[in-house]
Amino acid sequence: MAPILQLFERKAYPKLVEDAATMRSIPIESLFVDQPDRSTTYSASAAGLTLDFSRQAVTDDILTHLVALATEAQLRDAFAALRQGSTVNATENRPALHTLLRSNSAPEGLPNEYAAVAETRRRMQDWSEHIRSGRHTGFSGQPITDVVNLGIGGSDLGPRLVNDALQVFDGKIDAHFVANVDPAALQDALLGLSPESTLFVVCSKSFGTEETITNARAARSWLLQAGAEASALGAHFLAITTDIQAAADMGIPEDHCLPLWDWVGGRYSLWSAIGLSCAISLGWHTFSELLAGAQQMDEHVEAAVPGQNLAVLMALLEVWNTNFLGADSHVVLPYCEGLGYLPEFLQQLTMESNGKRVDVLGRELKSDSAPMLWGAAGTMGQHSFHQLLHQGTRTFSADFILPLTTHTGMTEQHGRLVANCLAQSRAMTVGRTEQQCIDSLLARGAGEERAQALATHLAIPGNRPHSLITMDALTPRSLGALLALYEHRTYFSSLLWGINAFDQWGVELGKDISGSIYEVMQNTRPSVDLDTVTLKHIAAWRAANDRAKQQD
Ligand SMILES: O=P(O)(O)OC[C@H]1O[C@](O)(CO)[C@@H](O)[C@@H]1O
Numbered sequence: 001m002a003p004i005l006q007l008f009e010r011k012a013y014p015k016l017v018e019d020a021a022t023m024r025s026i027p028i029e030s031l032f033v034d035q036p037d038r039s040t041t042y043s044a045s046a047a048g049l050t051l052d053f054s055r056q057a058v059t060d061d062i063l064t065h066l067v068a069l070a071t072e073a074q075l076r077d078a079f080a081a082l083r084q085g086s087t088v089n090a091t092e093n094r095p096a097l098h099t100l101l102r103s104n105s106a107p108e109g110l111p112n113e114y115a116a117v118a119e120t121r122r123r124m125q126d127w128s129e130h131i132r133s134g135r136h137t138g139f140s141g142q143p144i145t146d147v148v149n150l151g152i153g154g155s156d157l158g159p160r161l162v163n164d165a166l167q168v169f170d171g172k173i174d175a176h177f178v179a180n181v182d183p184a185a186l187q188d189a190l191l192g193l194s195p196e197s198t199l200f201v202v203c204s205k206s207f208g209t210e211e212t213i214t215n216a217r218a219a220r221s222w223l224l225q226a227g228a229e230a231s232a233l234g235a236h237f238l239a240i241t242t243d244i245q246a247a248a249d250m251g252i253p254e255d256h257c258l259p260l261w262d263w264v265g266g267r268y269s270l271w272s273a274i275g276l277s278c279a280i281s282l283g284w285h286t287f288s289e290l291l292a293g294a295q296q297m298d299e300h301v302e303a304a305v306p307g308q309n310l311a312v313l314m315a316l317l318e319v320w321n322t323n324f325l326g327a328d329s330h331v332v333l334p335y336c337e338g339l340g341y342l343p344e345f346l347q348q349l350t351m352e353s354n355g356k357r358v359d360v361l362g363r364e365l366k367s368d369s370a371p372m373l374w375g376a377a378g379t380m381g382q383h384s385f386h387q388l389l390h391q392g393t394r395t396f397s398a399d400f401i402l403p404l405t406t407h408t409g410m411t412e413q414h415g416r417l418v419a420n421c422l423a424q425s426r427a428m429t430v431g432r433t434e435q436q437c438i439d440s441l442l443a444r445g446a447g448e449e450r451a452q453a454l455a456t457h458l459a460i461p462g463n464r465p466h467s468l469i470t471m472d473a474l475t476p477r478s479l480g481a482l483l484a485l486y487e488h489r490t491y492f493s494s495l496l497w498g499i500n501a502f503d504q505w506g507v508e509l510g511k512d513i514s515g516s517i518y519e520v521m522q523n524t525r526p527s528v529d530l531d532t533v534t535l536k537h538i539a540a541w542r543a544a545n546d547r548a549k550q551q552d
Contacts, residue, residue, distance in 0.1 A: 001077075002074040004360045005073070007367050011068070012065045012066070015065045016062070019059075019062045019324070024325075027462070028055055028057050029429055031059065044307075044310055044313060046481075047297045048471050048472065048477060050469070051310050055428075055429050055468070056321075057321075057325060066320060070316060076302070076309075078492075082097075082491065088500075091503045092502070094263050095263045096268060096502045097110070097261075098265065098269070098271060099298045101117055102292070103117070113263070117272075123258055127276065127279075128276070128283065128284045132172055132173060138195070138196045139196060140227075142194070143197060144173065146173065146198045147173060147199045147277050148193070150178050150201065150202045151177075151179065151201075151203030151204055151209075151274070153266055154269050154274070155205065156179040156203070158270030158483070161341035161345045162290060162479065163278045165336075165479055166278070169475075170285075170286055171281055171282060174281065175278065177189070178215055179211065180211065181210060185215075198223075199237070199280075202237060202238070202247065205260050205264070205274075206241070206242065207242070207247055208243070213250075216237075219237075220233060238256050238276065240273040241260055260273060265502050267348045270483065287476070292480065293475075293478060294480035296477070297311075297484035298488075311489045315488075315489050315490075316496075317397070318330065319497070321371075321397035322368055323368060326395050328395055329371050330371045332398070332401070333399065334377050334402075335378040335402045335421035338474050339401060340377040343376060347374070356494075356499040357369070358499070369497050370493070371396075371397070378424065379420045389464065390427060396464065397465050397466060399467050399468075402418065403472070403474040404418070404470055405473045427460065428464035432459055435455075437458035438451045
């Protein structure tokens, strides 16, 4: 294994600092003068995806230095080690074997893990086909028409995204997703559903997550209130977890529980039985195509040289933009309605993985780790936050994601969508000078004085580094490949920063404090260790609820 180094300790670092200083005075657009075919040369393809990074602020020299960074960090060896089950998650002393979940053969040394994955996949297929055939019935003998996925974070975002993106491929059973502990989330999802034909898939790696367990209990009550006998509730639940006993304690029969393993990180678990709601709603063929697309990307990432390796390139660009060019956020702009949940999915994947302040050795980081990630499906964002992207003072990088065809048959609308995506990419590159604004205003009849006064308001600097990721169509395969690509980008960036992408200790403190506060609210714990602000708001909560009760 390569030694753990932070970015500033890498040999190519000083050279890249110099490169960045030079690049600050060179507009991206000007790079096309000497390299008119950048869009071909600064581009790489695999598994049905093409990454065009010609509008990133990179030159051949910079790429050489970035690739040196990847070579020094031994990214390809590290990827092979990840796939073979090395302990890449040091603080939890675990491997991270999400690639095994979509593999069709056992990596050396992992026959038992592979056998468990293959057996679970078989059971997922059985459940998916059994429920879709109408043979699985609820407490009154009615076939299941709706599945409700109860889970949060990695037990929600991936399945939610995939279900939304691939509905068109065979959404025979409706899937609904409830993550928040806010009762409105469950109530909204259950509106219009019949308890007799609704199945809950409780997804929780730990089976101890407050939101999920609270919602699962509420789902049980909903079924009981609808007349189900307690003994018949098992037919309405499946559970996906590492803790089968905890699921059994909630009354979920053992043969309704599918396993998960501690070597799968929550945010990397879509490919496991956590994807069962999708496999039920979209059908097994669609789900297995998703796995196949991801596996194709795994093969590419393991085999391709750094300069042609999509995940390596994206990690290098992330580090280049964040640590050398000073981007403080990364914007994800899918021009595809079906990818509306992609920014949220990537928020967890990248910010929970790489939002770290110490390296693997526990040393404080000397440079930034993951940028903040945000975004929305185009064109909606154009009518809200793109103003900041074009004229704001913040520095960011972006990924545009564009399927080149639509499944809808509505080619005119889709053509307009494509034109908008390409327009935003072009505007973010070339911008608009003050002189162009003045000329255009004068041509439209404005007086000289008004044209001069408005020019600075209309001018757009452009020069915003971004990539375009295109695919022929959004299919189960291209989606699988896209999500696997971002997973590997995330891992490679973590290696370049010297951090652990697979733990998430920062989320624990809030969970502990919330447990204590809830006990104080329920008067089952003294409030002595709570602060005055918290106590004031607990008192306000109590008073507001007393008033609400009196009004009932
Ligand atoms: O699947 P579980 O154990 O309910 O956890 C849900 C989510 O909670 C987290 O642990 C963060 O709180 C995520 O990493 C995880 O995806």
